Amino acid sequence: MSKRSNLVVIGNGPVGHSFLESLVESGNSGNYNIIVFGEEPRPAYDRVHLTHWFKTRDAADINMVEEGFYQANDITLYTSDKITDIDRSRKVVTSQSGQEISYDKIILATGSFPFVPPVPGHKRDNVFVYRTIEDLEEITAAAQTGKVGTVIGGGLLGLEAAKALKDLELETHVVEFAPRLMAVQVDDGGGNMLRKKITDLGVSVHTQKNTQNISDGDNAFHKMSFADGEVLETDIIVFSAGIRPRDELARSSDLKLGERGGIVINNNCLTSDADIYAIGEVALWDNKIYGLIAPGNAMAQAACDHLTGAGTSEFAGADMSTKLKLMGVDVASIGDAHGNTPNSRSYTYVNDREEVYKKIVVSSDDKYLLGAVLIGDASEYGTLLQYMLNKMELPAEPEGLILPQTDGKSAGLGVDALPDTAQLCSCMNVTKADVVNAVEAGAVNIGDIKTVTKAATGCGGCSALVTQVLNSELEKLGVEVNTDLCEHFSYTRQDLLNIIRVEQIKSFEDLIAKHGSGLGCDICKPTVGSLLASCWNDYILKKPLHALQDTNDYFMGNMQKDGTYSIVPRIPGGEITPDKLIVLGEVAKKYNLYTKITGGQRVDLFGARSEQLPLIWQILVDAGFETGHAYGKSLRTVKSCVGSTWCRYGVQDSMEMAILLENRYKGLRSPHKLKMAVSGCTRECAEAQSKDVGIIATENGWNMYVCGNGGMKPRHADLFASDLDDVTLIRYIDRFYMFYVRTADRLQRTSVWMDNMEGGLDYLKSVIIDDKLSVCEELEKEMSGIVNTYQCEWKTTLKDPERMARFSHFVNSDKQDENVVFIQEREQIRPRNKTESIEVVTID
Amino acid sequence: MSKWVDICNLDEILPNMGRCALFEDQQVAIFRVIKAGKELLYAINNYCPFSEANVLSRGIIGSLADKVVIASPIYKQHFDLTNGLCVEDESVSLKTYEVRLEGNTVQLAG
Structure with a gap:
């Protein structure tokens, strides 16, 4: 095996990190000892989104490095240590802390520094x-x-x-x-x-x-x-x-620089030394410094391809078109925004009422787009950019591209007209072909596309365009995106909810007779059961609703692998009196139940036979417990820290808020289970940012986070609104949950719902906060209906002897299921496993 | 000639639900299905071979194409109630039993 060569990466900013990712992705990282130096105290973070830091004051939010990335790929990272010298004759670099490391190749990604003009007084404090x-x-x-x-x-x-x-x-x-x-x-x-x-x-x-x-x-x-x-x-x-390149290392080691600074590079990003590459804002290509992330990433790829020979991409300049939201104002600039091209024509649309300004610059023959400026509404950005980048011929009257459409149709090109090479996402350099390939490989929604291609995961400006390409490709492949719930209903969950609401349908039998076929199944029955509960909130075992329920809902416990059930009483906010805790212990002891503390701050009792459930619940209800809905697609727990009552750091009473929220939303039937948490300060001990709705106390009130998830596919929750008072907080949560209940698919968690939502967080805010769809009053009314009709299902069940009779295992005998056998382990019971099974008497 | 055994009253099994009966030392899942207004009874073994647990009577009744099926509550395989065949894996089948309504009494035969 040949000896690995030493690759020193100087600079650990976004572009330096992008290079490392490209190298790992190329599969060649194992050929190098990779040593990275960064002068900042932390690994690479997303400078483009620096202002996000103000939302949470948490550097983790803009961190770019996947956990374990350096270790997994055997990369050595030195933070808070910068390279101070490159000795090109000895091929050694020296760091500020005195480390000397010999190199075979260097990647210079030192970036730039902010230019401060030498105005008298510029070195003052503040x-x-x-x-x-x-x-x-x-x-x-x-x-x-x-x-x-x-x-x-x-x-x-x-x-x-x-x-x-x-x-x-x-x-x-x-x-x-x-x-x-x-x-x-x-x-x-x-x-x-x-x-x-x-x-x-x-x-x-x-x-x-x-x-x-x-x-x-x-x-x-x-x-x-x-x-x-x-x-x-x-x-x-x-x-x-403005910025200036950090080219001092190149200067002291005599690499070729531009007249006004910047390290001169060729199309492979090589400097005047064949062993040293420069990428990002420190590099000067064709006498230009590129101060945007997309060209930096392209340079990183080009340098990686040249170094490893794994690819052939070269850096050939970059389009500096940009679209962003500044203080909520859409601003976009494309190509020749000023109309500097000789003989170019301009078309301008100004709307002072809406405060919108749009201009396009086209060639003298009206055929090609040269540039554009969009202020206040940049929705045409994607289309216009594609016209320019791909030199596509414009429609006959190009001004139509920026004029408002009175017939509601959007002007301009269909995505089918785009060539495969069209770059849809410039941040991540994703082409139309990449999206098409992803669809052919099985991607069926924007969430899949994001995972596979990374498109729309940078600034997100391209997500509408990417979605259009996705839909068009799905259609072409004949993948009819079948959103039917199942073979019995040619409707989506959302359609069915609307039907139930509009036609005031109260039973499955009614719904399937009017709008479906067959007997139903284990998909549509529980879904409709949940929808009916979300709309009318009847007792779930009321006839004939009982036949729609999954066994967990029917027996109001969680069926385990051996057919026994587990029991989880509600413990709002995780707060419990010693007396109640003793009751739980006594019940567990009496019925010999395996006992475990859950992640949601309550107690789970396992191994109850169906016929024991009512006996156990009678004791629990008598002691003041309610059902915990651990079996339902409904609110599970509101996790909490003790908050300002006990904790010296707490700034609000998170305990009281958690109990209030848990009691408010308990019993709400939803597309999937719901979890919440309330933290009493920014230390976030309740882990609220991994919940469907998370609340974090601030000095001034509450920050509300939405659509987080732990589990299989973790997702950090998004900050939805800041410094809310109690009333506004609850109003927003009411609206948020009812909007989710109305619009999500079956078994779709809020995290996936959000990832697939066109317009994303901004859209959700416009619905919940600005009431863009004028539905908030209705949503609040529906939620208050649910809250006011809450009942503890176990309490209701225990009052009814007929219902109680259903819990026996046999309809015609008091015997127990002989197949349920427990083994002792760590002083508690557990189900016997297969190797411990004796002959099963019930099989022929 | 099979010998019919009384199991329970019809109203002890709710419409579109199953119950487990003890019949000749075996666990039998009886299902009461309402189809086009008619009462239909089916009986198969209660033992789900995938989860190795006696749970089929607690599954959800439904139809797949023209088959009347029960979905196992643990891993959701479907069994055809008329012949006990597993829809997802036809190498697996469950014993079926004769079942009838005599007056208001549900009866089973081997």
Whole structure:
């Protein structure tokens, strides 16, 4: 076996990490000793989404590195240690901590640093840049005492920084040297509209301001003096005046640089030294520095292909078109946004009421799209970008592409017209062919596509387009996306719910007679049972609803592998008195039940025979317990920490909230089980971010998270709303759950529901918070109907002798099932396993 | 000639449900199916060979194409109630029993 060569990766930012991922994916990482140096204290994180850090103040939220990635791929990572010297003659690098490592190849991915113009006073306290998590931490600390914050620089990053200051509740100003915001990407008209929208949001915009001096303020920490004689007082200043490549290592080791900095690279991302590659914002290709993530990823791939020989991709420049949401304002810029191409034509649409600005730039013969600017509504971005990138011929009157459609149809191209090479997702470099292949390999929904191709997992701007391609391909393959519930109903779960609601149907027999066929089955019966419960909330064993229930719901216990049941009484919030705990112990002892504490902070009692269930429940109900619905597709538990009552860190009474929520939503029948948690502070001991609805206390109220999941496919919950008071919190949860109950598929957890939702979190917010569909009143009414008709199913059952008779194992004998046999293990019972089975008497 | 044995009253088995009966020392799952307004009774062995547990009487009754089936409550295999054949795996079949309604009494025969 040949000796592995030493590959040193200098820089552990997003592009450096992207290189590592490409290398691992190529299957060649085993050929190298990979040593990575990063000067920051933590592994690579997603700088593009830096502002997300403000939502949770948790670096884990923007972490880019899958757990165990370095260990699994045998990569050595040194954080908080940067390379200070490259000795090209000895082929050795030296780090700040004094490590000397010989190399065979180097990947330079040192990125860039924020440019701070040498204005007098720029080194004063409370002057920051906006690049790393540490910068954000310092800005946050300074905002505790400051009232006014100012960003110098009205570019893309400057506006991101302004949003951060706004979120820190500072009076926010943006100071820009040019006559408009985002001068590079946006034309005058677009810049005006953008300014208007951002000013509406409470940010003061000052353009054509040249900062000449920063000194002590009279009423604030700083006074900024501008060339035109005006002044602005502010407590905090954040510089966002562009970036400069971190090329000092190349400089000291005599690699070829550009006139204004940047390490010169060729199409393989090789520098002037054949053993050293440079990628990302430090690299200069064709005299251009690319300050976006997508070109950085493309360079990483090109360098990896050249190094390993595993591929042939080269870096050939990149399209700088971009689409983003700045403080909730859609902004997009494509190609030649300013119409600089000689003889080009422009078409502009301005709507002052809606505050929308759209412009396209086309060739002199109206045939090809050259550029576009979209402010306030960027829904045409995907279509326009494809027209430009693929040089596709425009429709006869190209202005139709940006004019509002009165007939409700969308203008422009069908996705079938796109070539296979069309790049749908620029962040992850996913082409139409990649999506088509994924569909052919069996992907049937946007969730699958995301998993297989990573499309729409970066900025997400392409998700509508990717979905269109997906649907079109499915149709072509003749994969009729059969959404029928089962052979008895040619409807989706959602259709059936609407039918039940509109026609006021109260029984399965009625529904199948009018809208289905056959006898039903083990799929449609429990589904309809759940829908009827969600709509009318009748006692689930009321005739004839009983015949729809899965055995777990029918026996109100969880059937185990040997046919016995487990019992889980409700313990709201996990709070239990010693007396009740003793009752549980006594019952378990009397009936010899295997006893286990669950993950949801309650107690599970296993090994109850069906005929024992009513006897056991009689004792539990007498002691004040209610059913825990552990058997149902319904709310399980609301996990909680003790909160501010006992904990020195708690900021709200999470215990009281958890009990309130559990009692409110208990018994709600839903498409799948529901789990909740409430944490009393940001330490998150209740693990709320892995729940369908998670609540985390803040100083000012509650942060609400939605659609998290543990289990088979974990998903971190999304922050849905912040600092809610009790009433608003409950209102949002009511709406959220009823909307989920109404629209999800059978057995679809909230996490998958969210992953498949067109428009994602923003759409959900618009429905629940802004009431875009005008359904919130109805949703709340339905929920209050459910809450007001709650009954403990066990309590109801115990009152009815006829129902009690059904629990015996035999209809004609008091004998027990002889096949249920227990073995003692660790001082408790367990079912006997196959090797312990003796001859089964019941089989012929 | 089979000998008919009284098991229970019809109303001890709810419509579209099953119950387990002890018959000649064996566990027999009896199902009361309402199809097009008619009362139909079926009887198969209660033992599910996939889960090795006596649970079939607690499954959900349904139809697959023209077969009347019971779904095992543990791993959800379907058994044809007329002949005991497993729909998913025809090499597996369960013993069936003769069952009838005599007046209001459900009767089984071997």
